[in-house]
Amino acid sequence: MDAITKRTEDAKSFSFKEFGDALVEFFSSLKLAIFLMITLAILSTVGTVIQQGERPEVYIKEYGENAYWWFVKLGFVDIYHTWYFSTVLVLLCINSLTCFHQRFPAIWRSIRQDKVNVTASFIQNLKRSATVDLPDERPKVAEALGLAFAERGYRVLVNKAETETTLYATKGIMGRVAAHVAHLSVTVIVAGGLIGNILGFRDFGVCLEGETYHVPQGNFDLHVDKFWLDYYDNGAVKSYNSTLTVLENGEKQVTKTITVNDPLVYKGIWFYQSSYGDSWDRVEKARIVVREKATDKVVGEAILDWRKESELKNLGLKLQLTDFVADFGFDAKDRRVYSKTVEHENPAIKLAITEYDRQLAAPWIFYNYPDLFEIQGSKYKFELTGYLTKKFTGLQIAKDPGVIIVWVGSTLLVVGVMLSAFIFHRRVWAKVVSEPHGVTVYLGGTAYKGQIDFDREFQRISERLKTLRHPTA
Amino acid sequence: MFRSLFLFDVTFWLYLAAVGLYFGYLAASKKALRPAYAGHPASSEEDDGWAQPLGQLATWVTFFGLLMNGLALGMRAYERMQLSGTFAPWSNQFEAMSYVSFAIIAGYLFLELKYGIKAIGAFVVSVGFIAMGAASLLPYRYQVAEPLVPALNSYWIYIHVSITLTSYAAFAMAGGLGMMYLLKERAEHRGRRGTIYDTFPSLEKIDELGYKSVMIGFPLLAFGVILGAMWANYAWGGYWSWDPKETWSLIVWLIYGAYIHARMNRGWEGHRAALYQVFGFGMVIFCFWGVNFLLSGLHAYA
Numbered sequence: 194m195d196a197i198t199k200r201t202e203d204a205k206s207f208s209f210k211e212f213g214d215a216l217v218e219f220f221s222s223l224k225l226a227i228f229l230m231i232t233l234a235i236l237s238t239v240g241t242v243i244q245q246g247e248r249p250e251v252y253i254k255e256y257g258e259n260a261y262w263w264f265v266k267l268g269f270v271d272i273y274h275t276w277y278f279s280t281v282l283v284l285l286c287i288n289s290l291t292c293f294h295q296r297f298p299a300i301w302r303s304i305r306q307d308k309v310n311v312t313a314s315f316i317q318n319l320k321r322s323a324t325v326d327l328p329d330e331r332p333k334v335a336e337a338l339g340l341a342f343a344e345r346g347y348r349v350l351v352n353k354a355e356t357e358t359t360l361y362a363t364k365g366i367m368g369r370v371a372a373h374v375a376h377l378s379v380t381v382i383v384a385g386g387l388i389g390n391i392l393g394f395r396d397f398g399v400c401l402e403g404e405t406y407h408v409p410q411g412n413f414d415l416h417v418d419k420f421w422l423d424y425y426d427n428g429a430v431k432s433y434n435s436t437l438t439v440l441e442n443g444e445k446q447v448t449k450t451i452t453v454n455d456p457l458v459y460k461g462i463w464f465y466q467s468s469y470g471d472s473w474d475r476v477e478k479a480r481i482v483v484r485e486k487a488t489d490k491v492v493g494e495a496i497l498d499w500r501k502e503s504e505l506k507n508l509g510l511k512l513q514l515t516d517f518v519a520d521f522g523f524d525a526k527d528r529r530v531y532s533k534t535v536e537h538e539n540p541a542i543k544l545a546i547t548e549y550d551r552q553l554a555a556p557w558i559f560y561n562y563p564d565l566f567e568i569q570g571s572k573y574k575f576e577l578t579g580y581l582t583k584k585f586t587g588l589q590i591a592k593d594p595g596v597i598i599v600w601v602g603s604t605l606l607v608v609g610v611m612l613s614a615f616i617f618h619r620r621v622w623a624k625v626v627s628e629p630h631g632v633t634v635y636l637g638g639t640a641y642k643g644q645i646d647f648d649r650e651f652q653r654i655s656e657r658l659k660t661l662r663h664p665t666a
Numbered sequence: 667m668f669r670s671l672f673l674f675d676v677t678f679w680l681y682l683a684a685v686g687l688y689f690g691y692l693a694a695s696k697k698a699l700r701p702a703y704a705g706h707p708a709s710s711e712e713d714d715g716w717a718q719p720l721g722q723l724a725t726w727v728t729f730f731g732l733l734m735n736g737l738a739l740g741m742r743a744y745e746r747m748q749l750s751g752t753f754a755p756w757s758n759q760f761e762a763m764s765y766v767s768f769a770i771i772a773g774y775l776f777l778e779l780k781y782g783i784k785a786i787g788a789f790v791v792s793v794g795f796i797a798m799g800a801a802s803l804l805p806y807r808y809q810v811a812e813p814l815v816p817a818l819n820s821y822w823i824y825i826h827v828s829i830t831l832t833s834y835a836a837f838a839m840a841g842g843l844g845m846m847y848l849l850k851e852r853a854e855h856r857g858r859r860g861t862i863y864d865t866f867p868s869l870e871k872i873d874e875l876g877y878k879s880v881m882i883g884f885p886l887l888a889f890g891v892i893l894g895a896m897w898a899n900y901a902w903g904g905y906w907s908w909d910p911k912e913t914w915s916l917i918v919w920l921i922y923g924a925y926i927h928a929r930m931n932r933g934w935e936g937h938r939a940a941l942y943q944v945f946g947f948g949m950v951i952f953c954f955w956g957v958n959f960l961l962s963g964l965h966a967y968a
Contacts (some may be wrong), residue, residue, distance in 0.1 A: 230927070231920070240908060425750060453817050454900050467902070467903060591904060607892060611885040645781075
């Protein structure tokens with residue numbers, strides 16, 4: 194009875210171990226790696242064909258309502274942040290880590306000690322092999338071979354026995370170490386990305402010259418001293434620049450002029466010159482033409498500064514530009530005027546009019562529709578004939594504590610991939626066996642990669658061996 | 667106004683002549699092969715026909731083409747320096763294509779020098795010529811050196827773009843070799859003798875050279891993409907924003923990564939590998955051209 198239960202227990206624990214081994218085998222397999230890389234490539238392709246992160250209208254217009262419903266269901270509108278995309282990435286990390294765990298120890302061991310003693314038939318079965326009979330003595334041949342290997346940068350180990358000497362020569366194992374470094378780097382990069390996602394942020398700020406903005410993530414203020422554009426001779430934009438000052442508790446900390454490709458960094462927060470454009474709720478100046486209602490003749494013109502009263506004395510008028518919208522919209526519920534988009538589609542200004550010291554009205558005046566409204570109780574009509582836009586500077590504000598880890602991973606990746614692509618692991622064995630009339634040399638070798646070059650090297654070594662037969666004077 | 671355009675033109679014609687000469691060389695070698703005894707094919711070096719002089723001439727013409735290509739790029743760099751103070755002669759599609767053809771031809775000449783296989787020239791130089799030809803088909807306004815837009819105006823353009831384009835050239839080479847493998851394999855399969863395919867190097871050698879090309883392109887692309895990420899971190903405020911171009915270069919990298927891993931297994935050499943190299947090159951072409959014209963994104967100017 195006892196024996197039986199023991200056996201079943203054995204079987205149980207055995208199968209459990211087997212299952213574990215199978216699992217490790219599966220996760221470290223080459224097939225899984227290839228499958229995951231191709232899957233990642235296909236998912237990424239989907240993300241480039243279907244635009245990411247657009248407004249629903251864009252998709253519905255392009256693909257129809259039905260397709261859009263599926264896109265949302267399948268996560269195609271933001272595929273790089275879906276659970277399945279992340280899963281593939283995580284699996285790729287697990288894959289490369291398990292591969293490291295499975296294969297690296299053997300490589301590490303072979304750096305320290307390798308299989309020196311092999312049989313002649315093992316050598317003859319290698320991909321490249323040659324057998325040469327020589328009339329010389331064993332120590333001399335062995336020495337010549339060892340020298341030939343050493344000259345080519347091989348590390349040589351020798352094992353001497355009664356009737357035979359075995360040489361083992363190897364080089365380029367670093368190429369395989371490097372491949373595993375590259376594997377590890379994948380996880381490092383993904384980890385860096387994850388850290389950035391959790392602890393970092395990315396924001397966009399539309400800022401105006403002369404204004405101060407609070408940056409809550411760093412608990413300091415940012416003042417925009419200046420914003421301007423530089424042009425090439427042919428009129429194309431060369432660069433755009435903002436001079437920024439960081440203020441902490443009202444005190445100036447640092448001032449820097451940022452431009453595209455040259456951000457400001459303060460307390461780990463990066464300020465990038467990202468874009469620029471015309472403000473949609475403010476203008477620099479506006480030009481107003483005044484006509485007399487009765488005659489429809491132009492009687493005056495004024496260029497108004499933003500929110501500054503100016504006087505037309507001969508007409509008895511005081512005008513003030515109080516508001517601007519780039520794309521006029523009216524919210525009936527809140528009875529509020531707003532700009533529908535950031536484009537200057539339907540620009541309008543709000544003009545406060547004082548005629549002979551009597552506050553008349555503050556009508557909206559439209560650039561595109563000059564004759565839309567008549568102002569009651571006024572002798573004049575007002576037309577908006579032009580305005581000077583106020584440029585805003587678009588600042589990208591970002592913090593990413595993971596980025597340094599990403600760079601470490603990237604460096605490991607590049608170094609690893611480079612070394613593993615250009616350094617090939619090669620192993621050569623030579624067995625010199627004493628015969629009655631000299632020696633027989635069994636020479637054989639394998640290369641992990643780079644077969645042509647190895648072929649050549651192997652050929653040279655075996656030719657060198659043959660020349661021993663007729664030693665030149 | 668742009669003297670470099672003349673030099674680019676000269677390069678184009680030289681490459682065309684080189685392609686013609688390499689094909690002529692193939693044809694001549696084929697004739698030379700015919701009287702060879704069975705099982706004892708005459709090597710093209712020994713024949714006394716047209717093959718040898720044609721082959722020599724082809725190599726020299728290619729070399730002068732490369733020289734001219736280099737000069738044209740140098741001249742373009744000078745023009746850019748005059749115009750806008752940055753010299754990178756790979757700042758638009760036209761220049762990038764010309765640079766790629768330069769890299770392909772340089773790579774080929776290196777290959778010829780190292781391995782002495784001329785027959786490859788007909789294919790690899792053709793790929794370089796096509797790159798140059800496609801560039802010269804671009805409308806004039808794409809060929810001139812417009813000043814750089816602000817985002818490109820950075821020292822990163824020198825290193826990121828050149829390295830990425832060099833990796834494309836290596837993949838182009840692998841694609842040409844894959845094509846060559848498939849053609850030769852088909853001819854062998856049908857048991858044809860005395861065709862130009864006999865002058866090709868052995869299948870095994872073509873396969874290995876294709877693999878080598880990929881092994882050069884793969885780390886370079888990795889480096890190029892990472893440099894791009896570093897640039898993006900300075901210019902766009904984030905090292906990775908899934909912009910179509912960067913995503914596609916990642917896709918291409920993953921595709922070749924899968925290839926390299928697949929080759930560790932037996933059965934993924936030879937035919938399959940050759941097919942895959944051609945497919946991979948198709949993906950590179952899409953990444954290089956297709957993305958610019960079909961997908962919108964931050965790289966739209968390149």
